[in-house]
Amino acid sequence: MQKITKRVLVAVVGMAIATLVGCGSKETESIKIALVGPTTGPVAQYGDMQMMGAKMAIQQINAAGGVNGQKLEAVVMDDVCEPKQAVAAANKVVNQGIKYVVGHLCSGSTQPASDIYEDEGILMITPASTSPAITERGFKMIFRTIGLDSQQGPVAGRYIANEMKPARLAIIHDKQQYGQGIAGEVKKTVESMGVNVVLFEGVNKDQKDFSALITKMKSKDVDFVYYGGYHPELGLILRQSREQGFTSRFMGPEGVGNKDISTIAGKASEGLLVTLPSDFSAVPANAGLVAAFKAKGEDSSGPFVMPGYAAVQIIADSIKGSGSEDPKKLAEYMRNNSFDTPIGKVAYKANGDLKEFQFVIFNWHADATKTAVTD
Amino acid sequence: MSDVFLQFTQQLINGLTLGSIYALIAIGYTMVYGIIGMINFAHGEIYMIGAYISVIVIAALGLIGITTLPLVLMITLLATILVTSAYGWTVERIAYRPLRGGNRLVPLISAIGMSIFLQNYIQLSQGARDVATQPLISGGWQFGDADGFQIYLSYMQVIIAVVTVIFMTLLTLFIHKTRMGRASRAVSEDRKMANLLGINTDQVISMTFVIGAALAAVAGLLVGMYYGVVNAYIGFLAGLKAFTAAVLGGIGSIPGAMLGGLLLGITESFTSAYLSTEYKDVVAFGLLVLVLLVRPTGLLGKPDIEKV
Numbered sequence: 001m002q003k004i005t006k007r008v009l010v011a012v013v014g015m016a017i018a019t020l021v022g023c024g025s026k027e028t029e030s031i032k033i034a035l036v037g038p039t040t041g042p043v044a045q046y047g048d049m050q051m052m053g054a055k056m057a058i059q060q061i062n063a064a065g066g067v068n069g070q071k072l073e074a075v076v077m078d079d080v081c082e083p084k085q086a087v088a089a090a091n092k093v094v095n096q097g098i099k100y101v102v103g104h105l106c107s108g109s110t111q112p113a114s115d116i117y118e119d120e121g122i123l124m125i126t127p128a129s130t131s132p133a134i135t136e137r138g139f140k141m142i143f144r145t146i147g148l149d150s151q152q153g154p155v156a157g158r159y160i161a162n163e164m165k166p167a168r169l170a171i172i173h174d175k176q177q178y179g180q181g182i183a184g185e186v187k188k189t190v191e192s193m194g195v196n197v198v199l200f201e202g203v204n205k206d207q208k209d210f211s212a213l214i215t216k217m218k219s220k221d222v223d224f225v226y227y228g229g230y231h232p233e234l235g236l237i238l239r240q241s242r243e244q245g246f247t248s249r250f251m252g253p254e255g256v257g258n259k260d261i262s263t264i265a266g267k268a269s270e271g272l273l274v275t276l277p278s279d280f281s282a283v284p285a286n287a288g289l290v291a292a293f294k295a296k297g298e299d300s301s302g303p304f305v306m307p308g309y310a311a312v313q314i315i316a317d318s319i320k321g322s323g324s325e326d327p328k329k330l331a332e333y334m335r336n337n338s339f340d341t342p343i344g345k346v347a348y349k350a351n352g353d354l355k356e357f358q359f360v361i362f363n364w365h366a367d368a369t370k371t372a373v374t375d
Numbered sequence: 376m377s378d379v380f381l382q383f384t385q386q387l388i389n390g391l392t393l394g395s396i397y398a399l400i401a402i403g404y405t406m407v408y409g410i411i412g413m414i415n416f417a418h419g420e421i422y423m424i425g426a427y428i429s430v431i432v433i434a435a436l437g438l439i440g441i442t443t444l445p446l447v448l449m450i451t452l453l454a455t456i457l458v459t460s461a462y463g464w465t466v467e468r469i470a471y472r473p474l475r476g477g478n479r480l481v482p483l484i485s486a487i488g489m490s491i492f493l494q495n496y497i498q499l500s501q502g503a504r505d506v507a508t509q510p511l512i513s514g515g516w517q518f519g520d521a522d523g524f525q526i527y528l529s530y531m532q533v534i535i536a537v538v539t540v541i542f543m544t545l546l547t548l549f550i551h552k553t554r555m556g557r558a559s560r561a562v563s564e565d566r567k568m569a570n571l572l573g574i575n576t577d578q579v580i581s582m583t584f585v586i587g588a589a590l591a592a593v594a595g596l597l598v599g600m601y602y603g604v605v606n607a608y609i610g611f612l613a614g615l616k617a618f619t620a621a622v623l624g625g626i627g628s629i630p631g632a633m634l635g636g637l638l639l640g641i642t643e644s645f646t647s648a649y650l651s652t653e654y655k656d657v658v659a660f661g662l663l664v665l666v667l668l669v670r671p672t673g674l675l676g677k678p679d680i681e682k683v
Contacts, residue, residue, distance in 0.1 A: 040503030042606060175653065202653040206612050208602045211389035212647030212655075219382045219524055232505055236602060243513060244527045263507040264604050 030073040031066075031325065033058065033312060034093045036103030036113070037128070041080040042206075042232045045258045045302075046105050050127050051076060052298050053308025054102045057316075060292070067316045068323075079113070081106035090116040099123065099327045102311040105304070107131030107178040114142045123327035125314060127307035130254070131181050135351045141331050145307040145314070145343060146277065147357030149178070152253055153185020155359045156226065156275045159374065160186070160251065161193035166224030168198045170217050172237070174229030175202035182253045183228030198222060203233060210237045211244065218246050225249070231256045235264030242268040249273065254303045254359075262368040272364040277343070277357070279372070280306035286342045310341035378521035385526050386648040387641065392532045392601075394640020395539035399594035400617035401624070401632035402546065403463075403587030409563045409627035410583050413479070416486040417466055419614020420493035421588045425459040425595025426605040427501060430508050433599075444511065455592045463588020464581055466493075472577065490610075498607040505606045508599065531601045542593055543633055546586070550629065559583060563627070616659075623663050625676020634674060638662075 035054045037047035051074075058072045066072060075098060079086040086109030093101055094116060101117060101124040104110040110129040117124040118139045125143045126134070132150045135142060160166065169190060173183035180202065187197060198220050203213065214237070217225065225248055227234045234256045241247075251273035262269045281290045281300040289309070293300035300306070314334065319325055322333040338347040347355045362370040400422050407415045432451045441447060470489045474482045515529030550556040561569040562579045570576045598613075599605055616639060624635025639659055646658040666674060 040498065042505055042608075044503055201651050204652075204656065206608070208598070208604070208609070209389075209393050209643075211392070212386055212644040213652050215382060215385045215389060216648050219378065221523070232604065235507075236604060239510075239603060243510070243515070243529055243531075245517065245525070260505065260507070264505065266509050 030071045031319070032073045032075050032096070032098045032100070033315060034075045034077055034096075034098045034101045034103070035308075036077045036079055036086075036089050036093070036101055037105035038081040039076065039078040041082075043081050043106065043230050043255075045260055046128060046255075046304055047078075047081075049258075049302035049304040050103065050105055050308040052293070052300075052302075053127065053305040053310075054312045056289070056293060056296075056298075057309040057312035061312070061316050067319050072312070072316065077103075079104055079106075079109050081109055083109050083112050085109070086113040087116065089113065093117075093122060094120050099325065100315050100330075101125070102127060102308060102315070104129065106176075107134060107181070108176050110134055111177060114139065117141055121327055123315065123330050125311040127311045128304045129178070131177050133177065133181070135353050139352065141327060143314075143331075143334060143348060143352040144354060145310040145341070145346065146304070146354070147359055148353060149182040149185050149253070151357060152275050152359045153182050154189045155361065156182075156251060156253065156273075157186045157189025158193070159273070159361050160224065160226065161190050161195050164224050164249070164251075166195060168220060168222050169195050169224050169226065170199040170201075170220070170222040171197055171226045171228070172199070172213070173202050173227070174205050174233055176205060176229065178253075178255060179227075179229030181228070183226065186226050186228065203229075203237075205229075205233065207233065208236060210240050213237070214241050214244050214246050217241075217248070218244065223248050225251070227252045227256065229253075229255060231258060231261040232264065235261045235269070238265040238268040238272065251275075257303060257362065257364065257370070259368040261364070262366055267366045269364055269368075270366040273373070274362045274364050274370065275359045276303045276362055276370075277307070278360040280343050283342070283344075289342055306342040310339075310343045310346060313341050314339050314346065378524040381519045381521055381524050381526050382648070384519075386644050388526070388528055388532060390641035390644030391637060392535050392640070393644060394620075394637035395535050396594050396598060396613075396636075397617050397620045397639050398633045398636025399539055399542065399590045399597075400613055401620040401636045402543075402590045402629060404618050404621040405624070405626055405629060405632040406583050406587050408621070409629070410559065411471075411475070411566070411580055413471070413482050414486065414618070415466075415471075415584075415587070416483070416614070417470070417489035417493060418587065418591060419610035419612075419617070420490050420497075421459060421463050421466070421610075422591035422595045422598075422613055422617075423605070423607065423610030424462050424493065424497065425455055425588075425592035426599040426609060427497060427506070427595075428458050428592070429455045429596035429599045430506055430605055433508060433511065447511070452593070452596060455596045456589045459592030459595065460585045460588045462493075463584045463591070467581055467584040472580075490614075494607050494610070501607065503607070505604050507604045510603055511600055535597050535601060538593060538597060542590060546590070546629065549586075555579070555582060619660065619663055622673055623666055625670075625673030628673070628675045628677070631673055631675035638674075 037050045038044045039047045062071050077089045079089045090113040105128040107129040110126050118141050127145045130149045132148045171183050173179040254276045257274040257276050290300050318330040318333045322329050335348050361374045363373050364370050403418045432454045436447050470485045471482045512530050517525045519526045558574045559579050620635035620639045621632045624631030642659050643655045646655040
């Protein structure tokens, strides 16, 4: 008897809370944008970059009067860059009735989440996922403000073949959608240019000991290594390589290019080559924006900051331009118009990819700074 | 010497280093199982806490200006073992002892809950990011040379092997030569009987958790120093591997855990070397299945029909 009373009580309280929450959101009348990415976990740094850019855009748009008189509101969600969590986050977006998503970050989590957004008619713009597979499925609601691995891989591959000219190249990847994808692109490019790939192998995410792999690379006389994946693994590989006396140069995609690679690898990160979107914070037109970030004590040079900003801005501009809040109409509007953003003039192909995007090669330094080696 | 032999030796060194760490963690699983027949799923997290504490202590010593290497190592070792053991003791006291005597599955669920709690607790208190430290001890010896390939044996690898051997010897002596060790063997054989004969079984069980945690702390410290990166989730994979090592060697058997750990490390290393890194877990777990098919109690385990 007592148990039943308790249950009823819980149900009543639950309903009361639900109603309160419901009321709360009605009063504000704001346009909600879900910012989804890793805010915890090993690659949370990238999530920070994306959130930093998106929040700045929201803040500036609101300061300028919002969108058609309505304020934008950020709803941050964490997917830890795990496919399972990404689906949970996507469902949460659906359940909260949010119509626009800026995210996700890792291609591996964007892929399953985008299925849900497409089905539910939610507009998604990823400022970071570069795997071509995401936009290959003929979806209507999925866009990017970043380039593709099929653009980034060849840039890296051509540089390796033309400038580094290794005699025995090793390509290592982390078996994830992003890492393996880009490693495959690099392999295709270098092999077509006659480079000898002696090793193409995957490592496990979260693996800590790479000594066996390093010994193997040493024994195969590998003189250049391309790594497809994220910085926690590459950082350890670099560090353990130098400790084992394996001194060949390494190169990686934008997933390795953040400060933490230098924290993990220390001196071993000196001379690492990284392909990144060009440094938008160095573009003169963005000087005011960079200063605004600086005023908040934030560093806008990360690869996903400006794409995050651009994603929010494109959503806002589309709402204004199309005069509608219907995500489907927005998607239509985005395909037929172009936008002036901090990442340059943005125009979309039918599949949601950018018409143009440039990757640049940087030389990474032990103090976590970088210098461009190509333009 | 040919370079093939040198490469083989190098891979053996790599495997033994990795295996030593697995073995240290595996002891904790096997001792607890041997005594109360329960798998302590929170043990991987105890190891993770050990790694965190060592990193914190090393950083703190650096801040107050103690940089003499032997002194730093001694203080860190002691502090890590002390604090981590306290965690091991507390976990047993809070999550397992109140449930003792009930259904066997209840403490198992409690252990999983504890594991999730500890992960989140560390993540909240220490931040969700990887914590990296610069190597305290770097460098090593190089020897042998064939076709430009040299064997590289780092000081850290030697330290890991030596420390593991020291602690394994201490543990073996403790189990076989001391009163408390004898009591723990008795409890492991028959808890009820040992209790009737006047052994304080609760105390023995607490001590088992403390010893398991102390060895996990040593493993955590070594890993913190060797790999230099810790996060709140390193316990999961390491725990899984160490548990595998314990089962491979025969769960409940201490020499079995040591053997299982080393075997697992070497298997992973050789698979990476001669097959592919992608398959190292496949081969390691395949080996486990194979051994269990032939010897269901593991390599050195004794058949025990009573325990689950």
